[in-house]
Amino acid sequence: MINKDKYALYIGRADDILDIKTANGFSYWRKDDCVAEITFTGNMVSTGQPVMTLKEAWDKGARKLILGIATPGGKINQEDFAPICDALGIGYTIVSGLHMKLAEIPAILNHPDYKAEKVIELRNGGKKIMATGEKRQGNRLLTVGTDCCVGKMFTALSIHAGLQQRGIKSTFRATGQTGMMIAESGICADAIINDFLPGNIEELSPSNDSDHWDIIEGQGSLFNPVAVCIELLHASQPDALVVCHEWGRKIMDGTRNHPMPQLQEVIDLNLTFARMTNPHAKVIGISMNTRRTDKKTAELICRETEDLYGLPCEDIVRHGSDRLLPNESNEKHS
Amino acid sequence: MINKDKYALYIGRADDILDIKTANGFSYWRKDDCVAEITFTGNMVSTGQPVMTLKEAWDKGARKLILGIATPGGKINQEDFAPICDALGIGYTIVSGLHMKLAEIPAILNHPDYKAEKVIELRNGGKKIMATGEKRQGNRLLTVGTDCCVGKMFTALSIHAGLQQRGIKSTFRATGQTGMMIAESGICADAIINDFLPGNIEELSPSNDSDHWDIIEGQGSLFNPVAVCIELLHASQPDALVVCHEWGRKIMDGTRNHPMPQLQEVIDLNLTFARMTNPHAKVIGISMNTRRTDKKTAELICRETEDLYGLPCEDIVRHGSDRLLPNESNEKHS
Numbered sequence: 001m002i003n004k005d006k007y008a009l010y011i012g013r014a015d016d017i018l019d020i021k022t023a024n025g026f027s028y029w030r031k032d033d034c035v036a037e038i039t040f041t042g043n044m045v046s047t048g049q050p051v052m053t054l055k056e057a058w059d060k061g062a063r064k065l066i067l068g069i070a071t072p073g074g075k076i077n078q079e080d081f082a083p084i085c086d087a088l089g090i091g092y093t094i095v096s097g098l099h100m101k102l103a104e105i106p107a108i109l110n111h112p113d114y115k116a117e118k119v120i121e122l123r124n125g126g127k128k129i130m131a132t133g134e135k136r137q138g139n140r141l142l143t144v145g146t147d148c149c150v151g152k153m154f155t156a157l158s159i160h161a162g163l164q165q166r167g168i169k170s171t172f173r174a175t176g177q178t179g180m181m182i183a184e185s186g187i188c189a190d191a192i193i194n195d196f197l198p199g200n201i202e203e204l205s206p207s208n209d210s211d212h213w214d215i216i217e218g219q220g221s222l223f224n225p226v227a228v229c230i231e232l233l234h235a236s237q238p239d240a241l242v243v244c245h246e247w248g249r250k251i252m253d254g255t256r257n258h259p260m261p262q263l264q265e266v267i268d269l270n271l272t273f274a275r276m277t278n279p280h281a282k283v284i285g286i287s288m289n290t291r292r293t294d295k296k297t298a299e300l301i302c303r304e305t306e307d308l309y310g311l312p313c314e315d316i317v318r319h320g321s322d323r324l325l326p327n328e329s330n331e332k333h334s
Numbered sequence: 335m336i337n338k339d340k341y342a343l344y345i346g347r348a349d350d351i352l353d354i355k356t357a358n359g360f361s362y363w364r365k366d367d368c369v370a371e372i373t374f375t376g377n378m379v380s381t382g383q384p385v386m387t388l389k390e391a392w393d394k395g396a397r398k399l400i401l402g403i404a405t406p407g408g409k410i411n412q413e414d415f416a417p418i419c420d421a422l423g424i425g426y427t428i429v430s431g432l433h434m435k436l437a438e439i440p441a442i443l444n445h446p447d448y449k450a451e452k453v454i455e456l457r458n459g460g461k462k463i464m465a466t467g468e469k470r471q472g473n474r475l476l477t478v479g480t481d482c483c484v485g486k487m488f489t490a491l492s493i494h495a496g497l498q499q500r501g502i503k504s505t506f507r508a509t510g511q512t513g514m515m516i517a518e519s520g521i522c523a524d525a526i527i528n529d530f531l532p533g534n535i536e537e538l539s540p541s542n543d544s545d546h547w548d549i550i551e552g553q554g555s556l557f558n559p560v561a562v563c564i565e566l567l568h569a570s571q572p573d574a575l576v577v578c579h580e581w582g583r584k585i586m587d588g589t590r591n592h593p594m595p596q597l598q599e600v601i602d603l604n605l606t607f608a609r610m611t612n613p614h615a616k617v618i619g620i621s622m623n624t625r626r627t628d629k630k631t632a633e634l635i636c637r638e639t640e641d642l643y644g645l646p647c648e649d650i651v652r653h654g655s656d657r658l659l660p661n662e663s664n665e666k667h668s
Contacts, residue, residue, distance in 0.1 A: 074529070099462065099529065125459075125527065128433065131560040133589040190529035193459065195408070195433065197528055198560050225568040225611045226465035226532050234559040255467040258611075269606065277559045277592075 008036045008057035008092070009068045012080050015044045021149070022097060023047045023068025025178040029157055035060045038083070054083065058090050065092040066181060074099025074123060081107040088113040097122045097177025099191060122177045123191035131198030131235055133277065138208030141326050142238035143218040143287065144270045146261055148227050148253040150246040151316070152218040153179050155287040158321040159242065160215040166325070169212040173204050175232065179217045189219050189229055201235035213326060218244070222269050223261040226254045233273040238281050240326045241270055246289040247301050263309060285324040286313040342370045342391035342426070343402045346414050349378045352483070356431060357381045357402025359512040363491055369394045372417070388417065392424050399426040400515060408433025408457060415441045422447040431456045431511025433525060456511045457525035465532030465569055467611065472542030475660050476572035477552040477621065478604045480595055482561050482587040484580040485650070486552040487513050489621040492655040493576065494549040500659070504547040507538050509566065513551045523553050523563050535569035547660060552578070556603050557595040560588045567607035572615050574660045575604055580623040581635050597643060619658040620647040 007030065009023040017024075027034050027047040036057035037049040047068070052060065065087045067076070076098050084094060085108060094102065102108050102119050141159060143152040156172060156179075163170040172179070174186025187200050205214040216236050219229035243266055252258040267283050274281035286305055290298035298315050305313040312323040341364065343357040351358075361368050361381040370391035371383040381402070386394065399421045403410070410432050418428060419442060428436065436442050436453050475493060477486040490506060490513075497504040506513070508520025521534050539548040550570050553563035577600055586592040601617050608615035620639055624632035632649050639647040646657040 099527075130588070133559040133586075133592050190527070192528055193433075193524070194526055194528055194531055194563065195524035195561075198562075222564075222607075223610060225467040227529075228532075228564055228568060229528065230556075230562055230564040234562060252467075254464070258467050272603065273556075276557060 005033065005064050006061040007034050007064050007066050008038055008052070008054065008062040009034055009047055009049055009066050010038045010080075010083070010087075011045065011047070011068050012038070012083065013040050013077070014069050015041055017045050018149070019071055020045050020047065020068055022070040022178045022181070023066065025153060026066055026068065026181050028154075029182045035062045038065070054087050054090055054092070058092070063091075063093065065094050067094065067096045067098060070097070070178070076100050076105070078107075081105060084108055085111040085113060088115070088118055093118050093120060095120045095122070095181060097181065097188065099123050122180045123188045126187055126192035126196055126200040127203065128193075128196050129199035129203060130196065131202050135277075136202070136205070136207040136237060137210060138205075139210075139213045139240070139326065140205055140216060140236055140238045141213055141240040141242065141284075142216045142232060142236045142274070143242050143244055144233070144266070145218055145221045146243070146245040146263065146266050147221045147224055147249060150244045150249070151287055151289040152244045155242055155244050155316055155321070155324070156215045156217040157182065158316040159324055159326075162321040162325050163213060163215070169209060171212070171214050173214050173216040175201075175204070175217045175219050175229075186217075189232065197231045198235040201231055205236060221252075221266075222273070223266065224252050224254065225258060230273060233270060234277050237278045238274050239278060240284045241274060241281060242285050242287050242324055243267055243270065243283055244287040244289065246291070247298075248292040263305070267309070283311060284326055285311050287321075287324060288313050288315050290315045290318065339367065339398050340395040341368050341398050341400050342372055342386070342388065342396035343368055343381055343383055343400050344372045344414075344417070344421075345379065345381070345402050346372070346417065347374050347411070348403050349375055351379050353405055354379050354381065354402055355483070356404040356512045356515070357400065359487060360400055360402065360515050362488075363516045369396045372399070388421050388424055388426070392426070397425075397427060399428050401428065401430045401432060404431070404512070410434050410439070412441075415439060418442055419445040419447060422449070422452055427452050427454060429454045429456070429515060431515065431522065433457050456514045457522045460521055460526035460530055460534040461537070462527075462530055463533035463537060464530065465536050469611075470536070470539070470541040470571060471544060472539075472546045472548065473544075473574070473660065474539055474548045474550060474570055474572045475574040475576065475618075476550045476566060476570045476608070477576050477578055478567070478600070479552060479555045479578040480597065480600045481555045481558055481580070481583060484578045484583070485621055485623040486578045489576055489578050489650050489655070489658070490549045490551040491516065492650040493658055493660075496655040496659050497547060497549070502547065503543060503545055504549055507548050507550040509535075509538070509551045509553050509563075520551075523566065524561075531565045532569040535565055539570060555586075555600075556607070557600065558586050558588065559592060564607060567604060568611050571611045572608050573612060574618045575608060575615060576619050576621050576658055577601055577604065577617055578621040578623065580625070581632075582626040597639070601643070617645060618660060619645050621655075621658060622647050622649050624649045624652065
């Protein structure tokens with residue numbers, strides 16, 4: 001994650017905290033590389049970065065503009081076209097993780113300041129490669145979830161950071177657009193053509209040293225009828241799974257009234273699939289997102305969950321990931 | 335399936351029966367609409383249609399050329415470019431179900447006889463629509479498999495034909511390129527961008543009359559690490575599942591040594607997912623592909639499987655699908 005570039009975070013007219021989760025994720029994990037937030041709504045929602053105009057941010061050193069808005073379906077609004085063109089005019093490189101390609105929007109493509117090399121579109125179709133199902137060397141941890149938007153990327157990044165602090169060889173493997181922005185590598189699983197998804201996932205975490213861990217960001221949930229990415233379980237061949245959950249959520253993301261699954265079901269079903277390609281796969285912990293409650297209740301929830309499932313349980317934002325790190329026993333598949 | 339067009343089936347230099355499964359499937363279900371097979375290998379593999387040149391087939395009335403070759407990864411060989419250009423020159427419309435787009439092959443695109451309107455590419459990325467997970471009216475049957483290439487499309491088409499014969503309202507819903515060629519409608523699930531797959535599947539079988547059955551072609555297998563399409567189970571909301579299996583298969587398709595699952599595991603795991611969106615889903619039968627054995631053994635296998643699992647079991651090619659049809663009890667979700 002060594003990078004000299006400075007970033008401005010574009011959140012435009014977003015007024016819902018969930019719609020700026022890309023900006024927030026980037027701001028959290030690449031805080032020191034951000035110089036500004038570009039918003040037109042005052043302080044309705046914010047990443048906490050200083051609000052500036054595009055020109056002010058440029059003068060402070062920002063050279064890349066992250067489109068930090070994330071909407072279902074990955075669309076961009078017409079009102080965002082002009083600011084994006086302005087940014088191109090100033091000299092910014094635009095980093096987009098939207099399904100809608102900037103190069104397919106005539107108002108942007110035909111603007112005199114548009115240059116193909118100044119637009120990085122992360123949500124591309126991936127490579128046209130088939131999977132082999134062959135076992136690969138090295139260790140892999142995959143974060144899985146009871147639902148979407150529960151903290152699978154944050155958990156993976158936190159575990160990776162924890163391993164790095166201990167001097168253990170690891171690589172964070174991004175599978176979504178925000179993760180790709182943070183890591184400056186990876187794949188965007190939901191933008192890949194279905195037939196080639198397992199092949200791209202296999203390539204994402206190639207054979208490695210026997211003491212190296214790939215920490216792979218999970219996507220969707222086996223239980224979410226509108227967002228599932230089972231291919232990660234098969235093709236990642238995980239040795240270790242960390243199950244992520246948001247305390248207090250009642251309805252599955254993106255649905256009107258689909259109820260949340262029980263944690264035990266989530267553990268069991270994910271293990272069923274992981275063990276199809278790695279019979280030694282095991283769940284090593286629960287990452288509990290307790291943002292809806294206070295510190296004391298969060299602590300109580302984690303300890304109770306821990307007792308109930310016999311697995312370490314932490315809120316990685318509140319407590320860090322120390323107790324969710326894979327250890328030697330995972331490496332040995334014992 | 336009313337269509338006045340006559341077809342020629344292109345199998346080129348294919349020399350493996352599995353590589354011409356598209357041609358064979360089309361020839362089996364649209365026999366009377368085929369006039370010829372175009373092959374350059376003599377009789378190494380054949381659909382059984384009369385072998386002709388492109389010109390002879392045209393003179394016999396063929397107007398569409400089906401690219402009947404199916405290779406892993408959906409590629410086409412350079413040696414096929416010239417015959418395809420010849421066909422365009424004669425006046426054929428080309429129907430392709432390959433991942434590789436004819437319009438992206440310079441030798442074809444730049445050929446003087448190339449016309450965009452004369453090339454139908456079925457394996458497109460689908461619509462950019464998100465799923466809702468909302469319950470839809472009408473009844474749905476989904477064929478699922480222990481593996482790829484076990485007979486999920488044949489079974490769905492056979493069940494659809496059986497319902498039609500009995501005057502029961504039904505529609506075959508294709509989810510692969512061969513099914514799309516046969517039905518002249520449908521989606522190609524494996525070519526769709528992952529995020530939009532559930533939405534496309536929901537749209538494929540919209541709300542319908544309470545006595546109507548959508549018979550949906552399944553894809554891949556929950557147990558195949560290189561080809562899985564779990565989205566069909568969630569987004570089809572099936573009332574009835576028919577589990578398809580090929581007797582005698584030992585290794586999962588597309589893998590070097592991944593063992594086949596047990597039928598009971600396949601039944602249980604598919605029900606687990608189907609019941610996430612339709613708690614009344616049930617398995618109503620087993621479709622056993624017995625092509626590797628003789629008639630007498632096939633009969634024995636079906637009766638033994640039937641006793642073991644307490645479900646009707648038939649080879650639909652040998653015995654028809656009468657005993658695998660959904661009945662009133664499925665409609666009532668009893």
